[in-house]
Amino acid sequence: MRKNVSLIIGIVLVLIIIAVWMLSFVLMPYNPNEMNIPNKFLKPDFSSEHILGTDNFGRDILSRIMYGSRNVLLVGIGSVTLGTVIGIFLGAVASMFKRFANTIIMRIMDGLMAFPGILLAMMLVTVVERGIQGSIIAISIFMVPVFSRLVYSMILDTEDLLFIKAAKSYGSSKIQIFFRHYIPAMLPKLITQFSSAIGSAVMIETSLSFLGLGIQPPFASWGLMLSESRQFFLIYPYLAVAPGIAIIITVLGFNLIGDGLNDILISRRSQNE
Amino acid sequence: MSDTVVLNNLHIKDGENTLVNKTSLIIEQGEIFGLVGESGSGKTLTAKAIIDLLPEGLNYTADEIITAGKNMLSASPEAKREHIGKNVGYIPQNTVFYLHPMIKIKDQIGDGYIYHMHKNKKEALEKAEALLKKVGFENPITVLNYYPWQLSGGMRQRCNIAMALMNDPKLIIADEPTTALDSTVQRQVMELFRTINKELKISILLISHDLGLVRHYSHSLAVMYAGQIVESGYSKTVFRNPKHPYTRLLIKIIPSLKIKKSEPLAEIPGFVQEKGRDIKGCLFIERCPKAMDICKEYVAEHMDDMQDHCYRCNLE
Amino acid sequence: MANKAVISAVNIRKEYVTKKHFITGKIKEKYVAVKGASFEIEEGKTIGIVGESGSGKSTIGEIVGGLQEPTYGNVFYYGKNIKDLSEEEYRNYRKSVQFIFQDPKGSMDPNYKISDILSMPLLTTDIAKNKKEAGKIIDKMLIRAGLDLSIKNKYPAEISGGQCQRAAIARALIVNPKLIICDEPVSALDVSIQAQILNLLRELQKELNISYIFISHDIGVVNYMSDTILVMNNGTIVESGEAKNVLLNPKEKYTKKLIESAFLE
DSSP, X not given: OOOOHHHHHHHHHHHHHHHHHHHHHHOXXXXXXXXXXXXXXXXXXXXXXXXXXXXXXXXXXXXXXXXXXXXXXHHHHHHHXXXXXXXXXXXXXXXXXXXXXXXXXXXXXXXXXXXXXXXXXXXXXXXXXXXXXXXXXXXXXXXXXXXXXXXXXXHHHHHTOHHHHHHHHTTOOHHHHIIIIIHHHHHHHHHHHHXXXXXXHHHHHHHHHHTTSSSOTTSOOHXXXXXXXXXXXXXXXXXXXXXXXXXHHHHHHHHHHHHHHHHHHHHXXXXXX | OOOSEEEEEXXXXXXXXXXXXXXXXXXXXXXXXXXXXXXXXXXXXHHHHHTTOOOTTOEEEOSEEEETTEETTTSOHHHHHHHHHHHEEEEOSOTTTTSOTTSOGGGTTTHHHHHHHTOOHHHHHHHHHHHHHHTTOSXXXXXXXXXXXXXXXXXXXXXXXXXXHTTOOSEEEEESTTTTSOHHHHHHHHHHHHHHHHHHOOEEEEEESOHHHHHHHOSEEEEEETTEEEEEEEHHHHHHSOOSHHHHHHHHTSOOTTOOTTSOOOOOOSOOOSSOTTOSSXXXXXXXXXXXXXGGTOOOEEEOTTSSEEEEOSOO | OOOOEEEEEEEEEEEEEEEEOTTTOOEEEEEEEEEEEEEEEETTOXXXXXXXXXXXXXXXXXXXXXXXXXXXXXXXXXXXXXXGOOHHHHHHHHHHEEEEOSOTTTTSOTTSOHHHHHHHXXXXXXXXXXXXXXXXXXXXXXXXXXXXXXXXXXXXGGSOHXXXXXXXXXXXXXXXXXXXXXXXXXXTSXXXXXXXXXXXXXXXXXXXXXXXXXXXXXXXXXXXXXXXXXXXXXXXXXXXXXXXXXXXXXXXXXXXHHHHHHOOO
C-alpha cells in the first residue's frame, strides 16, 4: 500500500494550526491588541518574553498569530460549511426539477463561478459590511456554486444506480432514499472538496484582510499583519515572516488533505472495477 | 504443425495466496480451445499470463510459455508487446469497456493495425470496412461512423471481433464473449467465431463458464477448478467419457429440452474457495459427491497414451 | 378451482417521449416500449416473460410492481384498480410486490452491510420497530436463503455474486410479499450457480405460495420456472400459453428462434 504522503503531511500541518488555535484560549502570552510602544520592533528572540518579537505598536507577534488563528479558522471553516449546506440544498433542488428550474439554478451558478474568488469576495464585501461576518458571507457565496454543481452531478449519477430502484421497490420515501443512499454515496467526494475548499477560503480571507476589506484593525488577522508589515519590510523583514508562514501552513495543510483524500477516492474506485 | 500456445506448469501467486496452480495446456494450430470454469477458477488469469497481461502485483512462474511461436519467458517486454500486438487478438467480456466511448468506431478500430503493421489510416479504414462486413454488418460504413454507445451489446461485440482481426492474428482470446448478451445474439457471435476459425484458420482460446457452449463450439477443452485444470482433452473424448466428478456435474446442469419441470435442477452445492489452494489433496473435496478419505492427501494424475484425455482424480 | 388473481394487467401501454417542443410542450417524437399487454397472475403461480433486450419485458415488470406508471391501461391488485386504492391499501400493494434484479451487487448499496440492507425494508414498512426486532427476522431469512449468518457483517463487495443474489432473495422475502418480480435474476451468474438460485426460488414458491413474474431472455430458464409463458418482441406479446406447449409446439417464428438459441442440440 503506497503511503499517502500528501494526506499525512496535510494532517500534520493542520494539526499544528489547530494546536495553535487551542492554545490561543489558554496560553496566549499577551493581549494581542495591547500596544506597548516603548517595546516596539523587538526582534524575535527565543529567550526573551516576546518569542516572535513585537510589531510597530509593540504588540506581541506570537499572541497576534495565535489570536489570528481563531479568525482564520472561523472564517475558513465557517464560510465553507455555510456554502456547503446551501450548495447541497440548491443542488438537490435543481436535480428534482428537471428542465426549466434546474437550468436556471445551474446557469446562475455558472455565472457566479465565472468570477475569480477574490474579485467576487471583494464585490460582495462592499455590499455586506466589512469584518468577520462580511467575510464569511462573501466567501460562502463563492463556495455555493462549487458545491451545488458537485451535488447536482452526483445526484444525477446516483439516480440511475440499481440499488436506488431497489430502495423504491420496497417503499422508501424520497427523503429516506436521499438520506440513506444518496448522502453516503456523495460523502467521500464532498469531504474531499470540503477540505480543499477550506484552503481556498483561508487564502481568500487573508487576501481580503490584506486589502483591508476583511477583519479590521486593531484586531489581529494574518492578512492584516502582512499588510501592516509592508511599510517596514526593508528594515524589519521579520514582521512578515510569522504571518506568512502561518498562512502557508494553513492553506497548504488543508489543500494537501484534500489532495490526499482525493487520491484515496480514486484508488478505491479503480479497485472496484 | 506447430502449436499456437504451449503452456507448461503455470503458477500464479498473489503474495502468499496461490491463484493458479500447475496449469499446463496446449492449443493446436487452427483449433478452438475451450477453457471452462466458474468465476474464480483462474481461467482469465491463465489466459492473461499467455499474453503477458497479468495485473501488477501478481507473481508468476512457468516452465514454458510459448505464444504464437515466441518464447514469452525469455523475450524482453518490448519484444513481447510487439509480438502480442501483431499476433494475438483479445476480445473482452464486457463489450462496453473496450471501446473508447467518445471516439467514433472508425477512429479507433485501426489503432493497432496502424501501429503494429505500419499502415496508414486509409489502408486501415479499407481493411476495417472489409472486416466489418465479414462479421455480419450489412452497412459497414454506417457502423464506422457510429459512436460505441449507439450500438447494441451484440453489435459492439462484433466490432471488437473485427478489431481483433485487423492484424491477421494467429490467436484470438475470447474471454466470456457472450456473457453480457441475449441468447439469440450469443448464437450469432459464436457462429461468427466458428466461421472465422474455419475460414481463416485462426486458433481461438474460448473462455467460458458455460460448458454447453464450449461443448458445441470447441475442438479441445480444459476444465478448471480453483486454479487447477482437473480434466482436459479433445471435446468429443471428454464428453463421451467424462472422468472427473466436477466435469460430470457441469455436464448434468447443461440445460436441455428434456428437463423435467417437476424435479429440481441438478446443482453443484457450495462455491469455489478463494484461499488455501496450495494443499496436496483435491480442491474439489468439499463439493464432490464421490469424495474419499484418500482425496485429502493425494490426487492421482492420469494421462492416456495418446495424450488426448487427461484428468486429476482418484476415481478410476 | 380457479385461484385468485393477484395481479391483472389490462391493455398496458407505455410510451416514452423522446422529443418535445421546447416551449409548447407538444410531443414530436415518442418511443413505444409496450404496445398493449394483458395477462393475469394467480396465487402461487409463475408467469414467464421471455424476449430479447428492448422487448419491453422489464418495463412490464416495473409497471406491475409500481415502479413506473403505464401511459395507458390498468393494473389490478386482487381485483381493485391500483389507481383507486386508498393510501393504506396502496402501501399494502407495494409491500406485497417485491423485486429481484439482474445485477445482484448493483442492487445493494455498497456502503452498507448485508444486515443493514436487509433491515431497511423491515423498518420502512414498519414490520419491525427497531434494529433488534429486525435482527431476528433477518437471521431467519438468511438461513432460509441458504446463507451462513457470518455474511451479516459483510459488504456486498466482499461476497460472491451467487451469495449476493441469495441475500437479495432474502430481502425480497423479508416483507412477506405475495408476488416477486424476478428480472433476469440468474443471467449475471455462473451457470453452476444459476441452478442453485432457481432451485431456491422454486422451493420458496412451494413453501410460501408466492407468485412470480419471471423475466429472462433465455427461454430454457423461463420454461423451467414458469407455468405460463409470454413471448415478447418489440413491445408486443407475440405468443402466449402454457409453458410446456409454447416450448414443444411453438407457433411463431420468433419463438422458434428463441428456442433454437437456448438449446444447442
